Every structure is written in C-alpha cells, then in structure tokens.
Amino acid sequence: AQSVTQPDIHITVSEGASLELRCNYSYGATPYLFWYVQSPGQGLQLLLKYFSGDTLVQGIKGFEAEFKRSQSSFNLRKPSVHWSDAAEYFCAVGVRTAGNKLTFGGGTRVLVKP
Amino acid sequence: ETGVTQSPTHLIKTRGQQVTLRCSSQSGHNTVSWYQQALGQGPQFIFQYYREEENGRGNFPPRFSGLQFPNYSSELNVNALELDDSALYLCASSFQRGVQETQYFGPGTRLLVL
Numbered sequence: 119a120q121s122v123t124q125p126d127i128h129i130t131v132s133e134g135a136s137l138e139l140r141c142n143y144s145y146g147a148t149p150y151l152f153w154y155v156q157s158p159g160q161g162l163q164l165l166l167k168y169f170s171g172d173t174l175v176q177g178i179k180g181f182e183a184e185f186k187r188s189q190s191s192f193n194l195r196k197p198s199v200h201w202s203d204a205a206e207y208f209c210a211v212g213v214r215t216a217g218n219k220l221t222f223g224g225g226t227r228v229l230v231k232p
Numbered sequence: 233e234t235g236v237t238q239s240p241t242h243l244i245k246t247r248g249q250q251v252t253l254r255c256s257s258q259s260g261h262n263t264v265s266w267y268q269q270a271l272g273q274g275p276q277f278i279f280q281y282y283r284e285e286e287n288g289r290g291n292f293p294p295r296f297s298g299l300q301f302p303n304y305s306s307e308l309n310v311n312a313l314e315l316d317d318s319a320l321y322l323c324a325s326s327f328q329r330g331v332q333e334t335q336y337f338g339p340g341t342r343l344l345v346l
C-alpha cells in the first residue's frame with residue numbers, strides 16, 4: 119500500500135528566508151504527487167502536482183517541487199517566504215488504480231517569524 | 233474560493249447518534265470524494281462517488297455511507313457515532329474521476345462527538 123511521510127511536523131522560518139519541506143513516499147509504480155496548503159479554517163488548496171516529464175514542477179504562490187525517483191522524494195521549496203505562507207502543508211500521492219484517491223502525509227506546519 | 237460548499241460548518245453530536253453532512257460540488261464536476269481529517273493529522277480517504285455510483289472506498293466501516301445526487305451534490309452519513317469520529321470532514325470535487333484530475337476542496341464540516 120502507498121504511504122507518504124513528512125518528517126518535519128513544524129518548521130519556523132524568518133520572513134524572506136528560503137523554505138524547504140520534505141516529503142517521502144512509498145509506492146510501487148510511478149506516483150502522481152501533489153502538494154496542498156491548508157490555512158486555518160480553510161479547506162485544502164492545490165499548490166502543484168507532478169505526473170510525468172520535467173522533474174522540477176512550478177506551482178502557484180512562487181512554490182516549486184522536485185521529484186527524485188531515486189530518493190522517493192518530492193520536496194517543496196520557496197526561495198523567499200512571506201508572512202502569508204504561514205499554514206499547514208500536505209504532500210499526497212494519487213493511486214491510479216483507485217480513481218483519484220489521495221493518500222496524504224501528516225502535514226508540516228510552517229510558522230513565519232517577522 | 234473553490235466553489236465547493238459544505239454544510240453545516242460546525243456540528244455537535246452525542247455518541248450513538250447519526251449525522252448527515254452535505255457537499256455541493258463545483259459547477260461541472262461529476263466526482264466527489266470525502267475525507268476525514270482528525271486533529272493534527274492529514275486527511276484520510278473515506279470514499280468517492282462518480283456519477284451517483286461509489287467509485288472507491290477507504291478503510292472505514294460500513295456505518296460511514298454516502299450518496300451522490302443527479303446534480304452531483306453529495307451527502308456523507310455516519311451512524312452510531314463514536315468519540316473518534318470527531319474530526320474535520322472535507323469533501324472535494326473534480327471534473328472527472330481520474331487520478332490526474334485536480335480535486336477542489338471545500339472548507340469542511342467540523343464534527344464534535346461528545
């Protein structure tokens with residue numbers, strides 16, 4: 119069965135600093151990978167997704183992610199964090215044989231210091 | 233704003249009761265998925281409906297059931313509520329049922345079982 123691990127439960131960054139969130143997945147085939155963001159009291163918003171092709175994926179709000187098959191990783195990055203980026207971030211893997219069921223990691227909460 | 237709405241926003245029930253949660257899909261979407269998000273965890277897939285038929289189910293007992301209506305709105309029903317059912321329930325709609333389809337999440341219904 120597929121699984122997703124986000125090793126960092128909390129990350130604190132200063133505004134303007136760079137951010138990297140780690141995501142490792144376990145899945146037997148080529149995965150469909152997603153990053154979502156959840157602000158307090160809100161649903162999840164898709165930041166970016168990877169299915170195939172270029173392993174560096176650009177998303178909304180200045181985020182990008184890199185798929186590394188050899189490391190089973192799909193880390194999310196942003197060069198310069200804004201205070202509005204404070205939120206919880208979820209990595210997810212999609213399973214083709216089960217419709218578009220998503221399996222989520224436990225999430226990483228990002229705090230932004232002024 | 234994704235165009236996916238859920239009602240009610242909050243709900244308090246007692247153990248053993250039954251609850252119905254509702255979701256209105258984004259216009260043009262024929263697929264709805266439901267997720268349970270316990271406090272401090274990532275969302276867990278409950279089930280998915282595609283054109284009024286169940287199209288996949290996660291590891292949830294039969295007391296979790298659903299419906300999708302001809303207008304593609306959806307209901308999640310939970311019978312014999314248990315304390316562990318306390319969570320944020322998210323629905324997500326997509327244009328089709330494939331894993332590559334972007335899922336658009338509603339803001340969720342927060343259920344508290346006492």
